[in-house]
Amino acid sequence: MNSITLGKVLKRRPFSPLVTRLVTTLATPLVIEEADGTLLLATEGERAVTCYPVTVQGELIGRVYGDEKASLLASLLSYHAEIELERKHLGNETLHKYREITLLYETADKIPFCMEPREIASFLLEQLRQVITFTSATVLLQDKETGLLEVLLAEGNEYRPGARLEPEGIMGAVWASGKGEIVNDAATDPRFVNRPTTVSSLMCAPLHSKESRIGIVMLTSATQRVYLAEDLKLFTTLASQAAVQMENAALYLQLKAAFYTMVYTLAETIEKRDPYTGNHTKRVMEYSLALGRTLNLSDEQLQRLELAAVLHDIGKIGVRDDILLKQSKLTEDEFQQIMRHPVFGEEIISRIPQLSDIIPGVKHHHERFDGRGYPDGLSGAQIDITARIIAVADSFDAMTTDRPYRKGFPFEEAFEELRKNAGTQFDPEIVEAFFASDVMDAYFTANARLA
Amino acid sequence: MPKILVVDDEPHIRYLLELTLEELEEEGVEVITADNGQAALEIIRDEEPALVFLDVMMPKMSGFDVCNAVKNELELGDVYIVLLTAKGQEFDKQRGQEVGADLYMTKPFNPDDVLAKAREVLKR
Numbered sequence: 001m002n003s004i005t006l007g008k009v010l011k012r013r014p015f016s017p018l019v020t021r022l023v024t025t026l027a028t029p030l031v032i033e034e035a036d037g038t039l040l041l042a043t044e045g046e047r048a049v050t051c052y053p054v055t056v057q058g059e060l061i062g063r064v065y066g067d068e069k070a071s072l073l074a075s076l077l078s079y080h081a082e083i084e085l086e087r088k089h090l091g092n093e094t095l096h097k098y099r100e101i102t103l104l105y106e107t108a109d110k111i112p113f114c115m116e117p118r119e120i121a122s123f124l125l126e127q128l129r130q131v132i133t134f135t136s137a138t139v140l141l142q143d144k145e146t147g148l149l150e151v152l153l154a155e156g157n158e159y160r161p162g163a164r165l166e167p168e169g170i171m172g173a174v175w176a177s178g179k180g181e182i183v184n185d186a187a188t189d190p191r192f193v194n195r196p197t198t199v200s201s202l203m204c205a206p207l208h209s210k211e212s213r214i215g216i217v218m219l220t221s222a223t224q225r226v227y228l229a230e231d232l233k234l235f236t237t238l239a240s241q242a243a244v245q246m247e248n249a250a251l252y253l254q255l256k257a258a259f260y261t262m263v264y265t266l267a268e269t270i271e272k273r274d275p276y277t278g279n280h281t282k283r284v285m286e287y288s289l290a291l292g293r294t295l296n297l298s299d300e301q302l303q304r305l306e307l308a309a310v311l312h313d314i315g316k317i318g319v320r321d322d323i324l325l326k327q328s329k330l331t332e333d334e335f336q337q338i339m340r341h342p343v344f345g346e347e348i349i350s351r352i353p354q355l356s357d358i359i360p361g362v363k364h365h366h367e368r369f370d371g372r373g374y375p376d377g378l379s380g381a382q383i384d385i386t387a388r389i390i391a392v393a394d395s396f397d398a399m400t401t402d403r404p405y406r407k408g409f410p411f412e413e414a415f416e417e418l419r420k421n422a423g424t425q426f427d428p429e430i431v432e433a434f435f436a437s438d439v440m441d442a443y444f445t446a447n448a449r450l451a
Numbered sequence: 452m453p454k455i456l457v458v459d460d461e462p463h464i465r466y467l468l469e470l471t472l473e474e475l476e477e478e479g480v481e482v483i484t485a486d487n488g489q490a491a492l493e494i495i496r497d498e499e500p501a502l503v504f505l506d507v508m509m510p511k512m513s514g515f516d517v518c519n520a521v522k523n524e525l526e527l528g529d530v531y532i533v534l535l536t537a538k539g540q541e542f543d544k545q546r547g548q549e550v551g552a553d554l555y556m557t558k559p560f561n562p563d564d565v566l567a568k569a570r571e572v573l574k575r
Contacts, residue, residue, distance in 0.1 A: 095467060
């Protein structure tokens with residue numbers, strides 16, 4: 001970007017009026033032209049033959065014709081052009097910094113939304129590409145068991161994701177030292193290991209998270225490049241941000257898995273008390289999710305649906321054994337006791353803030369579409385979609401499984417019951433979805449898994 | 452010849468924007484600068500640039516005022532106005548909308564974004 005023309009230098013304010021004034025004051029015939037001969041300024045009078053060059057760093061950028069006074073003007077123009085060039089260098093450097101700063105801001109803004117290691121790695125490369133030129137990139141994570149480096153993401157080279165490598169060569173050195181490196185002439189580095197992909201220059205940085213090293217990132221160029229210390233610094237900074245996010249995401253996923261395990265365990269406690277229901281909870285969850293997907297629920301709604309379905313009967317824990325496990329017909333009073341389980345469920349779940357959004361699904365799974373259900377007598381769209389779905393799934397499973405006091409209905413009869421009660425007990429749209437969905441697949445999957 | 456106007460009271464920002472847009476000059480675009488809102492308004496009225504990069508925080512006449520005058524008083528809706536605000540400084544988005552700004556960018560700006568935006572607007 002050394003390009004600078006005399007024309008541009010002359011146009012720049014406040015220099016340009018100054019030159020005009022100087023030329024007038026000198027009161028002598030003068031001609032200023034660009035290096036390529038383009039005329040920039042000419043005064044009246046006969047054109048002198050003496051030519052004075054205007055140069056920047058030894059390079060000709062224009063000429064001034066005139067008497068000895070013109071030499072003064074040529075020197076002044078050279079001097080000013082030199083300053084202009086320096087200013088341009090500084091300006092370009094500042095713009096490069098601007099590019100880096102905005103990149104860092106953007107990374108800090110967006111990286112927390114990446115949750116999968118691959119997604120984080122791919123975002124990192126995308127960001128790096130905006131400021132650093134490279135033809136191939138590899139992101140490797142350490143496999144804790146074997147100590148090998150496993151390829152997570154590779155672009156522009158022969159590595160395949162999942163491949164495991166010994167930490168050797170330059171990569172191995174960076175892995176061992178934990179310090180990023182620049183190798184601008186790879187062929188002359190004794191540690192360099194030749195591979196199918198041409199590498200002329202490279203940079204390698206560790207993925208550092210808090211205390212530990214979790215992997216490395218390698219950027220290479222097939223053609224000779226001069227990577228600078230500041231490139232490595234930016235590269236290392238972005239790589240550490242990615243590493244920290246990878247660790248945060250892993251912790252988040254662990255926490256989420258632990259939470260789900262807790263929820264499932266909680267649901268199992270009630271199953272254990274009433275073994276006759278034999279995996280009722282899991283089937284209701286499978287049916288519900290199959291319905292939810294057919295109804296095009298969002299991921300967030302499906303997540304709520306799953307948890308609510310798993311915990312829908314948790315309130316039964318508050319119902320006395322002699323009623324819950326009773327093998328003969330319940331009295332009216334005993335039935336009243338059973339009917340309290342959705343409210344007990346609400347009470348238990350409301351103690352867990354992370355589950356507050358599944359309360360409607362649990363509390364209202366015995367509401368009826370026509371408003372004649374319990375506990376609140378809600379109807380239609382007043383009943384949360386998750387509760388309306390669970391109601392269908394729950395009833396279908398109750399009908400088709402054996403109970404101590406009766407055999408389960410054949411499927412055809414259960415289907416008939418659903419159809420018959422669409423619009424009264426059940427939301428007709430959900431019953432419709434039931435027949436359009438892969439609920440029956442879910443039934444067989446659930447049973448195959450439980451067998 | 453399409454024109455781009457750069458308005459900022461800080462000389463180095465004007466220079467950096469000029470430098471960013473330099474490659475457009477080689478393609479025949481004229482880049483004009485102004486160091487205050489009043490001058491900017493006169494240039495916009497007389498020269499009708501296709502695109503204006505306009506600093507918000509300027510003494511006397513702010514970028515909001517200039518934008519409002521252009522869009523709502525002079526009714527020069529075709530002049531595409533990008534408001535420039537300092538990063539971290541609270542930007543009144545509603546105000547920006549009221550005065551009819553087409554876009555806002557934060558300083559320090561990403562030169563690649565500025566150039567891409569300029570190319571996009573000039574193509575119209």
